[in-house]
Structure formats: structure tokens, C-alpha cells
Amino acid sequence: MHKKQVGAQTLLFENVYIKAGYSLCGLKEDDGSLKGQFDFVMQDDKFGEDTFEKGERKMFEIAIEGVLKKAQFKHADLQTVIGGDLLNQNVSFNFALRNTMQSVLGLYSACATFAESLLLGSVLLSGGFRNNCLCVAGSHFSTAERQYRYPLELGVLRSPVSQWTTTGVGSTVLSSETQNISIIAATIGKVIDYGIIDANNMGGAMAPSAVDTLLQHFKDTGTRPTDYDLIATGDLGKLGKNIVMELMAQSGYMLGGNYVDCGDMLFEYEQEVFQGGSGAGCSAIVFNSSILNGLYNGKYKKVLLAGTGALLSPLTTFQGESIPSITHCVAISTN
């Protein structure tokens, strides 16, 4: 039997393959650096529904149908759906799955939810408990903005350290049947809080957590940053990315040109999103478009995806609390 754990926080997998990935986003996301790489671009932020929330739910429905189609799966072939979203009580995810007859595991680790879903999906498959599963996470700018910050109608000026919640849903079908791309390991993160209290500065709040999990992953697995063709943090944005590079260098792990941040990658400077993208959909759509394409076409052989989540709520912000964060990372390799 192969080894299933290494170091303090890292799990090792075998026979976990990526069967298909699917990304759905809004017009603004498709107008950035990754233009043309997404499977589906919504022409209208409400997706033809009467509220943004119902639009977000429909995004989940389409992303689930879309990845099943790409995986050539019928609904009856799929064993379990695992994932979540940012809305209170995970309603976009759960409502999209109403009466679909799928068994469902709901997760919440903010913008690290997609990485958590790949991690736990890999545990289910590698352990032999499921033969396949669908991992999915997403977010919507307009629903998140009014839930976490201000109603859009108020027209509040955005802070220069702020990020732009991604409107997008990314979905991945994992299978125990051999494919070209495997999930080989994952590191479960800790809840880290360095005392940042500015709810606009998510990148700064999440950076120490990303560093903690990346260092742990390298230590547990005995790898170095140069062992990966791509290291992608979830959605720290430009500011958070720079903090990560500095803190990693201080710990003796220099991150070079193979280090990107999904939030920083997604948008371009001219789009006025300040530090870049954020939201549970950010790493989910970047992974299921650009990163997966790079794995398929041979640009990358080994990728480390580190989903980063800020675990705040408006209530904790009102009560003057700082922002704890968590980062789960997943190592992906071509065979």
C-alpha cells in the first residue's frame, strides 16, 4: 500500500485523475488577460433572472451541466458533488443542486473552497470511497459586494487595496479512470490571523496564510518552488502576491517567474479592479481555463494550486474583529 500522508499536513493520492474542467464567467472576466479561454461567457450579469442571486445559482447549474457534458458523463454516472460558494448558507451551490438526485457535500472555506473541494474529492477517490466526483465553486461580484460590503446602488468609492470579486463558476470532474492529469497531493491549511482588520485589504490578510501552507507543503513533501512549473495562489491580488514573495524569500524559498496569483492574472490594469480579482470563483475559473489548458498542452507538467480564503463575515467586521484566513493547496501533475 502506498503512503497516504507525509509531514504534518500533507496527504498523498493515487488514481485521482482530472477528467474535465469547465469555466463560466462574466463579460468583465472575459475582457482581461485570459480573454477567450473560458467555456462560457454570460452576456448579462443577472443571466436572464430577476435577481443577481438567482443568476449566480444559474451559473452553478450551467457549470455543472457543462463539465458533465465535457466529461461525457450523464447525471446518473456522477456519484457525488462537492463544493460551495460565498453567499450566506451556501445557497447558490445548494439551490443549484435541488432535486438533481445527486449526493452532495457542502464545504465552506471562503475563496479556498475550490481547492478544498479538489482536496476532499481526491480523498474520496484515492481512498476508494467514490469512483468519481464533481468539484465546483463560484462567486458573483454583485451578490458578494452587497453581502460583504455596500449595496452597489450606494456608489461607494473603492479602496485602492481592494479587489474585485470574480463573477464566475469553475467545475472539475475527478475520476479514478486513468487520464493524463493527476492530483497527487494536497496540504490542509491552518486558520492564520495576523491581525489585519481592513475588510477591503483581503490580499494582506490572506498572504501570511498562503505562506504558511506553501512552506508546510514544501517541507512536508521535500519539494522546492523550482520543482513546479507553476505555483498559483488563489486570489491575493497584486499587493498580497508581493507580500507572499517577500515572506517566502525571508524563509529561504524564493518564488520566481513560475509564481502567479489567479486574482492578479485574471484582470488587466485598465479594468480598474485595483489589486485584482478575488472570490471563490477566481481560482476556480482560472484553474479550469488557463491552468488546465497549460497542463493539457504541455506548457506545465507540475502545478501547485494554493486556494486562499478570508474567513470574515460582515458581522465580525462590525464587531471590530481581524480577518483570519486559510489556504489549502493541491499538487497536480501530468503523467
Added chain:
Amino acid sequence: MHKKQVGAQTLLFENVYIKAGYSLCGLKEDDGSLKGQFDFVMQDDKFGEDTFEKGERKMFEIAIEGVLKKAQFKHADLQTVIGGDLLNQNVSFNFALRNTMQSVLGLYSACATFAESLLLGSVLLSGGFRNNCLCVAGSHFSTAERQYRYPLELGVLRSPVSQWTTTGVGSTVLSSETQNISIIAATIGKVIDYGIIDANNMGGAMAPSAVDTLLQHFKDTGTRPTDYDLIATGDLGKLGKNIVMELMAQSGYMLGGNYVDCGDMLFEYEQEVFQGGSGAGCSAIVFNSSILNGLYNGKYKKVLLAGTGALLSPLTTFQGESIPSITHCVAISTN
């Protein structure tokens, strides 16, 4: 290698043992049918903090420390914490784990979260990915009431079909080292919605989901209700429990005197909680007191715990949506 899955939705485990359970609750919970069975009873609903939310967080901290002590674990012995709560963005759970240096997996399936944590904890252990983990879930009447319904200060009359959110946190340490009690199987639930729109009537909304998962579990495992000494649904309350009994009987599975509901069990008629207890803490504290005691003292040999969760949010209620629900069940056996 033993079989890891059976039927459509059921996982089979080996080498997953319950090392210790711990229950913490409020005065009202300790004044009901299970008086004297809890490990810790708070004398003050704010637990000495300045808000109910901070009190709820402290409940999680104490329940985590308490179960580690009972399991004779040091913090460094524990590999992973898995669970969640009902507050927006799982903040009681996540904030309680800030800077504890534990690796953490956050879940959300409303009041089914405790059962989901036992399910995924068992997957981690049975698959060999962890040697131990701590499963925890909880809720607080005063934080849930103001989040989901009305501020307490408004003094709104309660509906006769309503339930009372449990103030309590239950925690369980699972270990792969042999103990007397094992988790042997679990069934992952579907998101079921029969169209109930009254956010006060959770029992009615959740009952069809409980029936769906129980029937699936019996079908997948080839067992009958009489094979269990105790079948406990999470928190359907009296009304929901009666609906479950009727629907199960219609499907040819008569539930007898071995069927209880944790919400119905927890409180007594004189406590004016109408249909009984609810909340993620309900099944968590009933399991970690009365049910676990019954397993330890030989009253029960085989128990089926079916955590039931109503997947609504105030926003979906305002938008006129019905209430989807999910039930995950876990089979526990003495050796």
C-alpha cells in the same frame, strides 16, 4: 482490500473509532429530558463575553479543548479539525481555531454539519489519510434567531410549528487506534426540496430529505430499521418526526420504538419550545451525551445518526424561495 462503497450513496469504513465525545450546552438545554448528561453547562448565554457571537465562539473553544482532554490528546497529537456552524461564513468555528496551529476543513450543510463531519472524518481515517481528527459542530439560539428570523428584542410571537435553536456544541475525536465504538458506514444525502416555504416549519421541510437518505441507507446496506438499536434523526422536532414515520411506513419501512429525533428528545413539553430543538448543535450535543453514553454502557449496539439540514438563508426566504434540505447519515457500532 475491503469494499469501500455499496449502493449509490453509501461508503463503508474500517478502522474508524470514536476516542471521545464532549457536549457543551446552555441552561435551557440542561433543563430538558437529558438533564445532567452534558459535559459542560454554561451558566450565562454570553459565556462572559460581550456579544452572543463571541460567546458562541468560546463554546467552540471549550468544546475543542474539552474533547481533547477527554481523549487524552495534546494539541500536537491532533491532526485535523473538521466541522462548522450556522453563522454566516462559519465564523464561530473558524474564529475558534485561529492560531491554534491545527489544520482545518470547514463544512456547511446546516444542521447536518455534525453528521457530515463524522462522514468526512471517517473517510480521512479509513482511507489512511489521517490517523485522527476532531469533528465539531454547534449553534446558539440567540445568534441564530437574529440571523435567520427576528432580533430577540422585537419579542415576536413564535409559530406553533417552530423549533428552538439549540445552544450547544458537540465534539468527537475519531482515531484509527482500536476503541470500543466504530463508525462503520455513512450515506451522503441529496438536496431535496418538496416546496415548503414557511421558514418557521423546518421539520416539515427537512422530513422528506430524512426519508430519502434513510431509505437509501437501508437499500444500499441491505439493512432494516430493526437492525439498529437506535435510529436518531437530527432535529426534525415532533412534527417532522411524525411526517418521517408516516412516509417511511408508506415505503414499507415501519419505524418503531427505536426511532427518536434529537430535537424532540432534547427539550420537554413544559419548556415551550413547540416542536423541539433544532440547530447544528442539536444532534451534535445529543450524540455526544445521551447516544454515546448508551453506546458506552451497552444500551445500544448499533446506532444510525441521520443529521438533517435546512439549506435556507434569510435572503432566499425574502426572495420567496422554498427550503431545500439535506440529510447525511452515519452508522455507528460497538465492536
